[in-house]
Structure formats: structure tokens, C-alpha cells
């Protein structure tokens with residue numbers, strides 16, 4: 001907008017009107033009528049002009065403060081009210097500037113318009129301040145109140161944290177309790193299972209041992225030979241199940257030695273290939289620096305086989321089986337959460353599949369003996385039980401992770417070996433057959449179970465040795481004290497008559513230092529096996545055994 005300014009004397013002097021406005025603004029001869037009125041006291045013109053300019057500056061600064069604050073602080077309540085307030089203050093500033101302008105330029109229309117807008121807004125803002133803002137402002141908390149509120153909040157937060165810590169502690173206790181309960185349950189089932197399995201083992205020893213003889217005798221009668229084969233297969237299956245039960249009960253004789261885990265896993269993977277079928281891909285991720293583990297290798301192979309068979313069953317339409325090895329440290333924190341774990345260095349073998357997974361509700365049960373979700377005849381529910389018992393008996397740790405619909409991982413943590421060799425190394429090396437005459441050698445058999453004793457005597461006789469037999473330690477000592485030649489004492493570990501097999505052997509060696517000793521047992525106790533480990537220098541033939549095993553072990557014992 002361009003104003004055409006007519007000076008007070010009414011003469012138009014030409015030139016640029018805007019420049020004229022500002023160029024002449026200090027010229028007292030160009031005052032507007034309103035400004036001219038003040039000429040009777042000219043210093044008032046300046047007082048008004050300077051004051052209005054300063055007031056306008058103050059207004060603009062306030063308006064800027066309000067509007068900038070409300071723009072930056074999005075958490076202000078009633079932003080519309082603050083914006084209106086800012087605009088109102090700004091217009092107030094404008095009206096003061098116009099007051100200065102009208103001293104020289106008679107823009108009264110504009111000034112009145114701005115003033116009227118400010119006036120209307122004054123009413124609104126005044127009402128809003130008094131009716132809306134003031135009541136709220138008065139109830140705003142003061143500094144002291146805020147400090148009190150902060151203190152109360154801090155106290156509440158502290159209480160809440162301690163309550164949360166307590167809840168967590170309860171949950172941990174609950175989890176530990178349920179772990180302990182589960183462990184007790186497994187222990188109780190283990191004892192029961194171990195007892196039953198031990199007796200079964202004796203029965204199977206007789207069957208598996210004699211069936212070969214029977215098979216030889218009926219070789220030329222196909223019908224009977226077939227039945228013999230059936231019995232043999234059934235007994236073998238029975239022996240297999242019994243072994244799993246003993247493994248679960250942690251009562252199988254283990255022969256741990258220092259084992260290269262990677263080598264064992266590679267061998268197992270090769271054996272698994274045909275069993276798993278073409279639909280299942282096997283991947284192995286073996287850490288090249290895996291430490292050797294102190295473990296019974298044949299049992300570990302069986303455990304990996306059991307895990308792989310479960311994986312196969314969980315992937316009926318194919319999938320991927322992953323075998324991993326790695327060194328791991330189970331630290332104190334981990335041990336605190338898993339009460340059966342001793343902190344230390346372990347070698348981990350993980351067997352993972354991409355199968356159906358296990359529902360969370362069943363996960364606790366899978367290690368229990370006879371727990372199976374498979375159809376009758378398809379699963380006995382002893383696979384994982386065997387793995388569980390074997391790993392525990394080997395001082396290891398087992399963990400299962402499963403996600404329904406995604407797959408399962410079973411991790412075996414095995415204790416690291418420090419280059420330990422055991423009696424098993426001796427056994428592992430096939431004994432060389434020395435040139436002794438069997439007919440020369442005499443064996444004293446000590447076995448309380450009459451059925452088993454009879455079988456063993458027949459067996460050993462048929463191998464060409466001379467046999468003597470006793471059903472308990474006292475009977476055996478009577479024979480040992482007698483004149484008969486004895487080269488080998490073949491004794492069960494658990495025998496009646498005051499002494500156990502180990503003590504009997506000690507007594508016998510006092511009387512006959514040259515005597516060789518061979519132990520046999522279904523399940524073994526501390527006398528011969530400390531927590532499932534053979535004492536150094538002890539030979540043990542685990543029951544049930546084939547007659548070929550018996551022959552081999554007797555030879556080993558006699559030549560040792």
C-alpha cells in the first residue's frame with residue numbers, strides 16, 4: 001500500500017511518497033493534524049514516539065517469546081489459546097507503532113482498524129485469562145509441592161523395584177523347586193527302572209548266551225533255526241531296551257576315555273546317512289579346536305544315533321539335521337540356574353533338526369522313561385532317557401530346546417578330558433591271542449543267580465576251560481583256600497556271603513597273588529565302579545554278553 005501524504009501546509013511537493021513518509025518523519029513541518037496538535041508542547045511528540053517504539057519492541061519480544069515457546073514445546077496445554085495470546089500481543093505492538101506513525105502520517109483508518117481488532121481480542125483474551133487460565137493456574141503445583149511429588153515418586157519407584165526383585169526371586173525359587181522336584185522324580189524312576197533292568201539283564205544274559213549254542217545245534221533244521229533266530233532277535237531287542245534302562249538309571253558300566261569328539265561325530269554322521277534317507281540333509285559344523293571329551297565312545301555313538309532317529313521321526317517329509325561341536329564354558333551363573341551343573345569347561349555336541357518340534361507342555365516329560373508320542377510299536381520312549389542318564393552319569397549336562405513347528409535342538413555338554421587314558425584303552429585294543437593251552441586254565445565262577453551260573457559254567461566249559469563254581473563269597477573262599485588250581489576268578493560284583501566281588505578278589509589275591517580277576521555285572525556299584533567309572537586295572541564284562549564277548553574277555557584277563 002502506498003500512502004499519498006499531504007503535508008500540513010497542503011502543498012504536494014512531488015517525489016516518492018514512501019520516501020517522503022520516512023524522509024520527512026523527523027520533519028516537524030510534516031506532522032499530521034493529530035501530531036500538529038502536540039506542537040503546543042513539542043517534547044511530548046518525542047516522548048510519545050520513543051515510548052511507543054519501546055513499548056512496541058516489548059510487545060514484539062513478548063509475542064515472539066509466547067509463540068516461539070508454544071511452537072517448540074508441543075506439550076503446552078491449550079496451544080490455540082497461546083497462539084491467540086501471541087497474536088494479540090503482537091497486534092498490541094503494531095498499534096503502538098501506528099500511534100507513532102500517525103504523528104506524521106494520518107493513517108487513522110488503519111490505526112483504528114488495528115485497535116478495534118486488538119480491542120475485540122482484549123475482551124476474548126481477558127475473559128480467557130480470567131475464566132479459563134486463572135483457575136487452572138492457581139491449582140498448578142508450586143515448587144515445594146513438586147519436590148514432594150518427586151520424592152513420593154522416587155519412593156514408589158524404589159518400592160516397585162524391590163517388589164519386582166522379590167517377584168523375580170520367587171519365580172527363581174519356584175523354577176528351582178520345580179527343577180528339584182523333576183530331578184527327584186527322575187531319580188526315583190531311575191532307581192525303580194535300574195532294579196527292574198538289573199534283573200532283566202540276568203535273564204537276558206542266559207538267553208543271549210545260550211541262543212548261539214542252540215542255533216548251532218539246529219542249523220540243519222530250518223524251521224527250528226528260524227525260531228532260534230526269532231528268539232535271538234527278540235533277546236537282542238530286549239538287551240537293547242535293558243541297556244537303555246540301565247543307562248537312564250545311570251547304572252551302566254561306562255568306560256570313559258579321552259575321545260576326539262569331531263572324529264566320533266563324523267563317524268556317526270556316516271553311519272546315519274543310510275538310516276536317515278535321502279530326504280534328510282545332514283550338515284556338520286564342527287569346531288576345529290574342539291577339545292577331547294572324557295566319555296564312553298560307544299555309548300556316545302548310541303546317544304547320537306538316538307537323537308538322530310528322533311530327528312528323523314520329527315521330519316517325515318524331509319528336512320535338515322545339523323551336528324555341531326564346540327568348546328563351551330558353563331559359568332557360575334549358568335550353574336546357579338541349572339542345579340545339576342558343575343561350572344567348568346565342556347565340549348558341546350548339538351543335534352538340531354528342522355522338524356515338528358515339541359510342545360512346551362511336553363518338553364519336561366521327554367526325558368522320562370517310556371514317555372513317547374509315537375504309535376505303539378514305533379517308539380518305546382527310552383531313546384532320550386538313555387541319552388539323559390548317560391550324559392548325567394558321565395558328569396555332563398543335557399539341554400533341550402524346541403519350538404513347535406520349527407524344530408528341536410538337543411545339546412550335550414560333555415566334560416573335557418585332559419589326555420586321560422583308562423582301562424578302556426586297554427580293552428579297546430583287541431587282545432592278542434597268546435599261545436596258552438585252554439585245557440590248562442582253570443576258572444572259578446562266582447555267581448549267585450543259579451540260572452546264570454549254570455549258563456556261564458556251560459559256556460566256559462564249552463570254550464575248553466576247566467571250571468569251578470560258587471554261589472557266594474564264602475563258598476568261593478573255601479575253594480580258593482583248597483588245593484585246586486585256579487587261574488582266573490570270574491565274579492559278579494554283587495554277590496551274597498558277606499563280601500562283594502571286589503572284596504572277594506582282594507581276599508583271593510592275598511592267598512593267590514598270581515590270580516587274574518574278571519568282573520561281570522549288569523549294574524555296578526561303588527565297589528567296582530565309582531559313579532559309573534571303572535577303577536584302574538579292573539576288567540569288567542557287562543551283562544548281557546555274547547559267548548564271543550565272554551571268550552574274548554577271558555582271554556584278555558588271562559593274558560593281562
Ligand SMILES: Nc1ncnc2c1ncn2[C@@H]1O[C@H](COP(=O)(O)OP(=O)(O)OP(=O)(O)O)[C@@H](O)[C@H]1O
Pocket residue numbers: 306310311314353355356357358366367371372373374378379380381382383384385407408
Ligand atoms: N527331535 C525331536 N523332535 C520332536 N519330538 C521329539 C524329538 N525328540 C524327542 N521327541 C519327543 O520326545 C518323545 C520321547 O523321545 P524318546 O527318544 O525318549 O522316545 P521315542 O523316540 O518315542 O522312542 P524310542 O526312542 O525309545 O524308540 C518322542 O516320542 C517325541 O514325542
Ligand SMILES: [Mg+2]
Pocket residue numbers: 306309310379382383384
Ligand atoms: Mg527316540
